[in-house]
Amino acid sequence: MMQKKLLLIVSIILNLVFTIHILYYSSTTWNPTWTNRAAAEAETVASFSCSGHGRAFVDGLGVLDGQKPPCECNNCYIGKDCSVLLKDCPVDANSGDPLFLEPFWMRQAERSAILVSGWHRMSYIYEDGTYVSRELEKVIRKLHSVVGNAVTDNRFVIFGSGTTQLLAAAVHALSLTNSSVSSPARLLTSIPYYAMYKDQAEFFDSAHLKFEGNASAWKQSGRNDNITQVIEVVTSPNNPDGKLKRAVLDGPNVKTLHDYAYYWPHFSPITHPVDEDLSLFSLSKTTGHAGSRFGWGLVKDKAIYEKMDRFIRLTSMGVSKETQLHVLQLLKVVVGDGGNEIFSFGYGTVKKRWETLNKIFSMSTRFSLQTIKPEYCNYFKKVREFTPSYAWVKCERPEDTNCYEIFRAAKITGRNGNVFGSEERFVRLSLIRSQDDFDQLIAMLKKLVYHEEDVPSENFMYI
Amino acid sequence: MMQKKLLLIVSIILNLVFTIHILYYSSTTWNPTWTNRAAAEAETVASFSCSGHGRAFVDGLGVLDGQKPPCECNNCYIGKDCSVLLKDCPVDANSGDPLFLEPFWMRQAERSAILVSGWHRMSYIYEDGTYVSRELEKVIRKLHSVVGNAVTDNRFVIFGSGTTQLLAAAVHALSLTNSSVSSPARLLTSIPYYAMYKDQAEFFDSAHLKFEGNASAWKQSGRNDNITQVIEVVTSPNNPDGKLKRAVLDGPNVKTLHDYAYYWPHFSPITHPVDEDLSLFSLSKTTGHAGSRFGWGLVKDKAIYEKMDRFIRLTSMGVSKETQLHVLQLLKVVVGDGGNEIFSFGYGTVKKRWETLNKIFSMSTRFSLQTIKPEYCNYFKKVREFTPSYAWVKCERPEDTNCYEIFRAAKITGRNGNVFGSEERFVRLSLIRSQDDFDQLIAMLKKLVYHEEDVPSENFMYI
């Protein structure tokens, strides 16, 4: 009798507990509806570990046929789960693919994700009739203010499909203000320089522009006549050597375009907020999202801004709305803590890489690296080393005239110095790629440097 | 006693039911983790109804400051929830913003959403080293095959930030094959034409290209000498008048570029699969996603393809990876049922709009519309009307020399015929905008047409 009574009481209490549980659960958990499929797909794909040497993406090969997207393995790793490391595999240290920041974004998974609905901003324009998200513009101004690397007051902000598009737009706009003079504007820069400037100018082959090369040489030549219109591109920190640069030329005939793609705490002390007429920045090197194709410019002069805007309109009618949405979310994460997490991570990673690299090169008499004196960084509030994106390596032996080939024979693909308008005695090695790429680079560099004595350089061709 | 026993049994059964419910629920529902925030945000924003006359977006004004994104109201609607219709508000029938397809994508919410992770494809390139998603290329070929509007065999597929970028790339590539001849290639098309062709050619002001205009006039002129290099742009169906077009010129000195932005069942009978040297298509007019900035080209000649590819590389280094991911998902939905749902919806919508329009204009002697004879459509397997994106309206009264102004005085903003290289006696009205825009257009048109008798045209300026 007592037992039965007890059983009844327990049973009823249990019923109450269940009821409360169910009520509570259904009121506090959010029940995904139409976002369910996309979210579940993303979670599934993200859960593939690919042995830590690759990743799967929701748009991987075969998904159209209903297959699970495969692991896309890092260089030198193969196998279904990227678990097999190829032996003696050639190292890729060529392009500036900024994957060193990928681990940061994986850690920020929740805060950095976006869900794009099928009807997201189908219009050509935003509500204000422009191609530019005002919220994104706002967060960009905020970013510069928290990092302290650029003045944005009294500046127009312009967006492009990568700094690449803005470079073309800016050079075009600057060359167009040249109407009164009959000869084309000369495009000048410092050697070594980022090859895109030359390639664009030569490819578009405009009647208004001619790539001329070295600004210092121009300055000393008789052609520096204060009449010929000149556009100087200043890349600071410079690609490939990481140095802070200043304009070489001035005068009423000179227009200056600053490419600040690398002026972020990952790579350089922030010595002052830049305050130039025309400055360009790149998401690729800020957050590492090169695939998103997003860059922006700060432009003082309204007429130049309008010409650039027209260039963007006539080449792409603005930047993809999906991209703008994603960039807004990413930069929201960045400015959320004043850039603290991302720049500490980025600087920490590149610094560690430079320490490893310096250690190896310090044992070499055959190869040398660029050196730049530390400077005070207003962002980290301390004197800090430069930690450029690239190692700019010089082959010191007289017979090593082609440094790129020396490295290639040692299974390291860099980028030839002559691509930057410099000598073949230089080669650029990218240090901002994935950790796997860097680790492989280090392994191969060790072989190369530690065997300097026993392997004369001529023999490298046969290794 | 019996009651107690019954109570106990019921209670135990209830407990069992609860247990099973909880077990089942937690095993079959997927528990979102890192995608939770993004998905919840998207769901919340999508739930704002904005009275059916606007929509909110996750990147709306104020979200950076933690505010809920506001309703962005359709033209002529105001208020926090877009519930207030302004009286006598000017109608926007100007741009070809393809919002007529927005309701379709809202209905396809679940299938068309994507979740973009913070580390989605950060690299400049895909696994194969290109800027092009192979899955997206595959679904585009599939799309043409299910619609039957283009042959894709033996074609390179090239992506651009809108057809806009591809137009510039194609014209540039075609003009470059002109090296042996000293005079620039002439860019020709048919009148009326899409203004972008002229604007691009004039803005880039290349030494290799000159916009010349009317292909038929050129053909009859003495300059048609079989030597001067010529690029003819064929827009079919044509913007603004919706007619199917064929090339006017031929000869060894002629290169033809086909702009098939509107060759989809929404707008035109699919008379045959096109099989040209260089054909361009636009996502803007296929799925209505103009904001995504995506277009593609089918290119037969490898050298031309490579020149276009280089143009894309040097102006933007390919198309945003977020965009490519979204487009893949959208086109997956489209081809999933052979295009049946979207093209039935699209054609149905535009057809209904044309019926309304035709009814109004049939009562007018003052204004006339273009007419195109129905043709057999291989996609719908029946003879069907043309349902072009735009009404190409002619003002028939001798004194109505500026048709654009006549409509503007009647509070309808179209696009002046002279923008298309045609006469001011024509005005283009866009029919593919939102339903609200169309409804307002119809309301204003009725006023205009039904009062033809009592209001002489001179007086329109004072209404």
Ligand SMILES: Cc1ncc(COP(=O)(O)O)c(C=O)c1O
């Ligand atoms: C100096 C410099 N400017 C611009 C760019 C291009 O940037 P984006 O990826 O934004 O087009 C690069 C890329 O490496 C660069 O090194």
Ligand SMILES: Cc1ncc(COP(=O)(O)O)c(C=O)c1O
């Ligand atoms: C004939 C034609 N071609 C190309 C385009 C541009 O398309 P997209 O939005 O893909 O740049 C348009 C847009 O209206 C058009 O009418």
